[in-house]
Amino acid sequence: MHLADPRFTDPAAPVLRDALGTLHQSAGSSARIVSLVPSLTELLFELDLGAQVVGRTGFCIHPREALRAVPKVGGTKDxxxxxxxxxxxxxxxxxxDENRRETIDELAAFVPNIVVTHPCGPRDNLALFDLFGGLFGRERAAQALAADLRAALGEAEAVRAALPAERVLYLIWREPWMTVAxxxxxxxxxxxxxxxxLPGVHGGVSGAGRYPAFDWSAGWLGDVERVFLSSEPYHFQLRHADEVTALSGRPATLIDGEMVSWYGSRVVAGLRYLAGLRRQLVDFAR
Structure with a gap:
């Protein structure tokens, strides 16, 4: 950070601050980007920055064809x-969440700019779009994504207002069975x-962790109305739905984990996917 940098002296300049509070300067077309976050690799390509992505993890799989030419740099953790x-x-x-703190610290010793992200909900993607758009000279594309997100949030809100709330269990792993806080x-x-x-815990407060394990004798399971089986990180399949229905006594539904857990540009399609699934399940029950 330099005191003479107009980003810190010009009040009209956009503030490009990442999740750790680090201020960044606009890089534009001169940036050479390595992405260690699969969903944000997808966002970079959505912002037409694919030509500047010089490295990605083996878990960065979208857009599939375009990424074939981008070198891999290991996994998100290794x-x-x-x-x-x-x-x-x-x-x-x-x-x-996806990368180790020691990895980030080691990279900071030889990479000029480490951009750390941490969206905790769909609306946090608005700030993420602003950050990436400002950093890499894609403000107009970022604004278009933000407009799409606001529209998708409105569609989700309409579904939420029209239908009664439902308590659900979202499974991410089997043996041990794990869910989300x-x-x-x-x-x-x-x-x-x-x-x-459910359960109604917050991992950072309860000490149970953000992805708690549980057993099928837990008392709170009696309040669950529906169980979702995610396609990732554990790849639940149809045969597991019967198993879970027998264990829980509740309807079990497969759900696309990428649509629910990938932030960045995927959030728009994800919200619309969930709104459609909510309506579909209600119509099926009638």
């Missing part, structure tokens, strides 16, 4: 430092269409 050094990025995109992005997405996740 990053290959030597490979990133070779690629000489000016910016690395990281996330508080209320202070997760997944829970916030489901809440937009009127699905309240």
């Amino acid at each position: 990053v290959k430092m030597d490979r990133i050094r070779e690629l000489a990025p000016t910016h690395v995109i990281a996330n508080i 209320r202070d997760t992005y997944v829970s916030a997405m489901l809440a937009e269409v009127g699905w309240t996740t």
